[in-house]
Amino acid sequence: EPEVTQTPSHQVTQMGQEVILRCVPISNHLYFYWYRQILGQKVEFLVSFYNNEISEKSEIFDDQFSVERPDGSNFTLKIRSTKLEDSAMYFCASRQQGAFSYEQYFGPGTRLTVT
Amino acid sequence: GEDVEQSLFLSVREGDSSVINCTYTDSSSTYLYWYKQEPGAGLQLLTYIFSNMDMKQDQRLTVLLNKKDKHLSLRIADTQTGDSAIYFCAESPTSLFYNQGGKLIFGQGTELSVKP
Numbered sequence: 001e002p003e004v005t006q007t008p009s010h011q012v013t014q015m016g017q018e019v020i021l022r023c024v025p026i027s028n029h030l031y032f033y034w035y036r037q038i039l040g041q042k043v044e045f046l047v048s049f050y051n052n053e054i055s056e057k058s059e060i061f062d063d064q065f066s067v068e069r070p071d072g073s074n075f076t077l078k079i080r081s082t083k084l085e086d087s088a089m090y091f092c093a094s095r096q097q098g099a100f101s102y103e104q105y106f107g108p109g110t111r112l113t114v115t
Numbered sequence: 116g117e118d119v120e121q122s123l124f125l126s127v128r129e130g131d132s133s134v135i136n137c138t139y140t141d142s143s144s145t146y147l148y149w150y151k152q153e154p155g156a157g158l159q160l161l162t163y164i165f166s167n168m169d170m171k172q173d174q175r176l177t178v179l180l181n182k183k184d185k186h187l188s189l190r191i192a193d194t195q196t197g198d199s200a201i202y203f204c205a206e207s208p209t210s211l212f213y214n215q216g217g218k219l220i221f222g223q224g225t226e227l228s229v230k231p
Contacts, residue, residue, distance in 0.1 A: 031217060042223045043158070043203065048216035056216035091157060095217065102146045102165075102207070104219060106158040 002026040004107035006092050012113045013082055021077045021110045023092030030097040032075045033104065034067065036060070036088040043091065049075065082114045117141045117208050119222035126228045133191040135225045137204030140185065147180060148205040148219065149189045158203065161189075191227075199229045 005024045013019050025032050034046040047057045049067055064080045075094075079086055092107045118140045127133045139147065145166055150158040164171045164178045164187070171178045177190040191198055201224040207217055 033218065035219075035221075043205075043219075043221040045218040045220065048218050050216070056218055058218075093158075093219075102163060102217075103160060104148075104217065105160060106150070108157040 004092055004094055004105050006090075006107040006110050008110060009108065010111045010113070012115065015084055015114055016081050019079050019082055019112065021079075021090050021092075021112070023075045023077075023107055024073050025075055025092065025094030026105060027073070028096060029094035029105075031055075031095045031101075031104075032067075032069070033093040033095075034077045035091045035093065035106075037091065037109075038085075038088045046077070079112075082112075084114050087112060087114045117206070117220045119204055119206055119220055121202075121204055121222035121225045123223065124226050124228070126230065127194050129194060129196055129229055129231050131194055133189075133194045133198070133227055133229075135189045135191075135202050135204075135227065137187040137189075137222055138185055139187065139204070139206045139220075139222075141206055141208040141220070142182075142185065143208055146207045147178075147187050148207070149176075149178065150203040150205060150221075152201045152203065152224070154200075161202075194227075194229050196229045196231055199227055201226050 007022045032049045037043045045058050047061045048055045066078045068076050089109045091109045093104045095104045121137045148163040149161045162173050175192045179188045203224045204222040205219040
């Protein structure tokens, strides 16, 4: 069964460093998402991406964040200068194109620890 | 604004039914979802319901939607120890039509503990 994959599973970085989190969405999906879950808190929407551009972003998704689809399979989230409060589990998700494609599938997540 | 609320904990005995409740605020929500998260794992889509439905059944899972009260519930029949996990309710407040985003707004999750 097709699934969303994410790498790495755990990333440790120092405050101020740049990180890139990688996702491979399900191959025939065209909508892509990033969410994050700070320990013990709700899963929060960060950004949605379709047709090579951002369709919607939350207040959390400020100038230190960016997303890219560098090729036909990967979808990345870059955090330019990490802060301690960026420590969280980051989930990638994808769904098919079409008005009735309502199933959004999530990857296993990348745990980001900023020290 | 968009908000989803769930109770934090539920404990049941194996073989009993579990009912997990959720309230949401956005009346424009088109789809409502239930996801399951096991320890250390990602979010697994369990089931969803379209906002013009009252009920959906899928094997041991029954979803009930009261649109007037903006209340959603997930009933798990014959709950097993393997059902122990965190269950998230989510709403999709933006239209899924015309290529709009389709972001999900999640509740804080209900931790279901199943005792043998």
